[in-house]
Amino acid sequence: MEVRRIIRNIAHHYFFYLFAFTLFFGVSLYHTAALGFTVELSGILLLIFYGLFLYLTKQRNFHPAAIIILTVLLLYLGYSFYLSHNKPQAILLDFLIQLKPYITFFIVSQLAPSLSDMQKQQMARLCLLLWLLFLPIGAYGLFLPDVYRSVMNRPENFVAAVASLSLVYLYCSDFSTTARRTFLLMLSACLLASPRFIALFLLICGIVLYFNRRSILKSWIKTGIATGVIILIATYIFYIQLTSCLLPSDAQGNGLSALAPQAIIYQSSLKVWRDFPLFGSGLASFATYASGLYYSPLYAEYGLHTVSGLAPQDWHSVCDTYYPSLVQFGLTGIVLYLLFWTYIVCASLWKYKRQGNLQYFVIVLILACTLFIGNISDSLLTSHKGYFMMMFFGLLAGNPRQNECLTKRIQTIPDELLSKEPLWEDCIETGTTSSVKYPDKAT
Structure with missing residues (x-):
């Protein structure tokens, strides 16, 4: 018990x-x-x-x-x-x-x-x-x-x-x-x-x-x-x-900047959306952790497999942002x-x-x-x-102080399962006070 x-x-x-x-x-x-x-x-x-x-x-x-x-x-x-x-x-x-x-x-x-x-x-x-x-x-x-x-x-x-x-x-x-x-x-x-x-x-x-x-x-x-x-x-x-x-890179001469993989992912997501406009390309296909871990064929199809940070051996930048993954849907x-x-x-x-x-x-x-x-x-x-x-x-x-359905939830629990120390919901029902006070109950 x-x-x-x-x-x-x-x-x-x-x-x-x-x-x-x-x-x-x-x-x-x-x-x-x-x-x-x-x-x-x-x-x-x-x-x-x-x-x-x-x-x-x-x-x-x-x-x-x-x-x-x-x-x-x-x-x-x-x-x-x-x-x-x-x-x-x-x-x-x-x-x-x-x-x-x-x-x-x-x-x-x-x-x-x-x-x-x-x-x-x-x-x-x-x-x-x-x-x-x-x-x-x-x-x-x-x-x-x-x-x-x-x-x-x-x-x-x-x-x-x-x-x-x-x-x-x-x-x-x-x-x-x-x-x-x-x-x-x-x-x-x-x-x-x-x-x-x-x-x-x-x-x-x-x-x-x-x-x-x-x-x-x-x-x-x-x-x-x-x-x-x-x-x-x-x-x-x-x-x-x-x-x-969406800026592809900075003006430095030694390859892509740190933001370049993100920029390329964003730009490529527009191409994926153009090819799969209504329902997307499906789960684990683009810009998610699973699509990098199992390396989606779409990356090679859109030429991303040669980009540093997006390649099969170094793919962790494919899931650095969230919004490009919405093209899956x-x-x-x-x-x-x-x-x-x-x-x-x-x-x-x-x-x-x-x-x-x-x-x-x-x-x-x-x-x-x-x-x-x-x-x-x-x-x-x-x-x-x-x-x-x-x-x-x-x-x-779901804060219970504003949850209008909480009283119904409490009433479904058998009395013998209630703890000896009354919870604050029980205090609302009975008018008693608990040892723990909640200053914002009035709200």
């Missing part, structure tokens, strides 16, 4: 340890400590938690968007086997990689986990401590840029680690003026590794500085205009950075991708706007802009960094 009580509290206690483990070892120290297995281990544990959750709650009310995405990817799986642009094991591997971020998001949002005040304080302190450890790497990188490649493989990994630590700190803070200033200070360390981050950094500064009072959310006009301006600015930054990625897949993100982001913003939760409203905006722009120069969504960010997005989207 004690084991079943522990299982009952998975979503509210053990998820914290999984979340912290994924942040610190699956993102921050992933390359520094060569911990390549952490994301797979985290994913397995998350699936176990979810399976136990379904067993105890007897719930089968899956999110309609999750069913749609799974159905679409299964159809693309069959379509990819039909085209056979790569080996079956490559297609299956790419199917799992493409499915992972979406499944992670929907699992966490359905679990609807929450962090206590004590857990948030511990997490915030750990984020600050780890950020201080990363700061010398960024400072040293100003004088010796190769330090990023030797310590973290790519400068983008340093940026992603610092950005993740900063966002989690903001989530765990009280969102006071001091906390927001600390967040911006932490985030500014990204500028040490990548000057291209400055436009996104200034946009995030604008978001944090403008949305500084909860009363702003009460005005539909102010909130709507500000959100529209943010979308326009983010789109402009996206266009500028995407255009810069064609125009149909691109439209569905945009619809998914529009729905998820707008639904989250609408929920927090209606509830007056300024902190989560701002974090959703920042996280959406980061994923939207960051995928230009990095394969954020399908990498270990994207796995954590989608877990974080699921934590925001």
